[in-house]
Amino acid sequence: MRARVEEFEELRPLLFSIAYRILGSVSEAEDAVQDTWLRYAGSRTEPVSSKAFLSAVVTRISVDVLRSARHRREEYVGPWFPEPLLSDPYEDPERAAELADSVSMAALLLLERLSPLERAAFVLREVFGFGFAEVASAVGRSEAACRQLVVRARRHMDAGRPRFAADQREREELAVRFFEAFKEGAVGNLMEFLAADVQLVGDAGGKAPQWGRGVVAGARNVAGMLAALAGPFLQIGGVVEPQVVNGQPGAIFRDGDGRVVNTWALDIVDGQIQAIRAVVNPDKLRHVGPVADAWAVVQETNAALRTTDWARGENPTRPGLSGQ
Structure with missing residues (x-):
């Protein structure tokens, strides 16, 4: 034996x-x-x-x-x-x-x-x-x-099947620059990394909040949503941890206590991000580590978003996450 x-x-x-x-x-x-x-x-x-x-x-x-x-x-x-x-x-x-x-x-x-x-x-x-x-x-x-x-x-x-023509290191370096731009929250900077028909897709499985029907399409729409949410998420203590996910560049998003909110995997082809796939369903994240209360994180993020917009005198209806 x-x-x-x-x-x-x-x-x-x-x-x-x-x-x-x-x-x-x-x-x-x-x-x-x-x-x-x-x-x-x-x-x-x-x-x-x-x-x-x-x-x-x-x-x-x-x-x-x-x-x-x-x-x-x-x-x-x-x-x-x-x-x-x-x-x-x-x-x-x-x-x-x-x-x-x-x-x-x-x-x-x-x-x-x-x-x-x-x-x-x-x-x-x-x-x-x-x-x-x-x-x-x-x-x-x-x-x-x-x-x-x-x-x-x-x-x-x-x-x-997409052809990941670029070297793995090149894709990882591009991802690092992309997440740095995400943290800065500037739409123009983010758009430089996104393909015109990029899709941001979320798998919540009905068990976590997500955006609309789970899909945001087009470089400007995706960049606008990311730019709107980045600052407030970081403001409440959120952390973006670059990480290889399914063999491709990605990241783990954590709340202020280090618990997992979601993971992102990036499809990078020809020097541009073609798709961002976010796994938000808590049942699919338990093997990654302790899982955050995504609903609470979203409430805090949206509250910070409204506060930021109000302080700047901006439109308080900028995009946030919902439970739809």
Whole structure:
């Protein structure tokens, strides 16, 4: 048993990374990995390859969970995003580009369009480089069928996947400058970083306040909202902590007590921010750290916003967050 424990712990980062890409949920991926261990510990047969066996088991469990989760996601209130991932525990220098690209919010949202089997086959083959025999064993289909699954999945992914042409360091440096501009709260400075058709999208799941229907579109609209909220948020002790989120530049927003308000992930293409994806749903943030009362933070921010506008003699109806 000790040998199995050691083998499993060595493979745990890979198993979690497979499950997360199939499920888009940190908590569900962790549960899938735990269930995989229970099956492994209870098995009386010794697999030829522990890696192949455990990868197949975690894939099957994840596919089953994904199938049951599809209905819940269809009824989700507002935009749905994966749970933010701050660090991917699995590292493979030879597949670093595939691993980083596949965990981005943009890629995970594209994976949502695939069937569970297409998603699993694509993740195993295209992201982790498994052979088709291993993919077939994991998803319970023939190798020929798995080739077709991967071809269809690749076609969907290639059609919609953004090309992060810039170097990761360049994107991170741009993000740092963007968040500095955010803290300054100047519309003109913010617009320099935003694509004309940029979208600010929030996943609150009906459990936290958000803006309108959860989407603000257009550089001027997005810059105006960010500029209006930055000063008041910082005034009440809010903190913007730059952080890699899902392999892309982003940030964690915290209240004055250091609790998590939301996370942002930035899609940066051709030197401009194409999308800002904010996860506000507290159920998706608990693995990041203690979660703030977002409603209270918004009330404080809006109160500070009104006070600032009144002191400046400005229009007190500048945009704030609401619970709509």
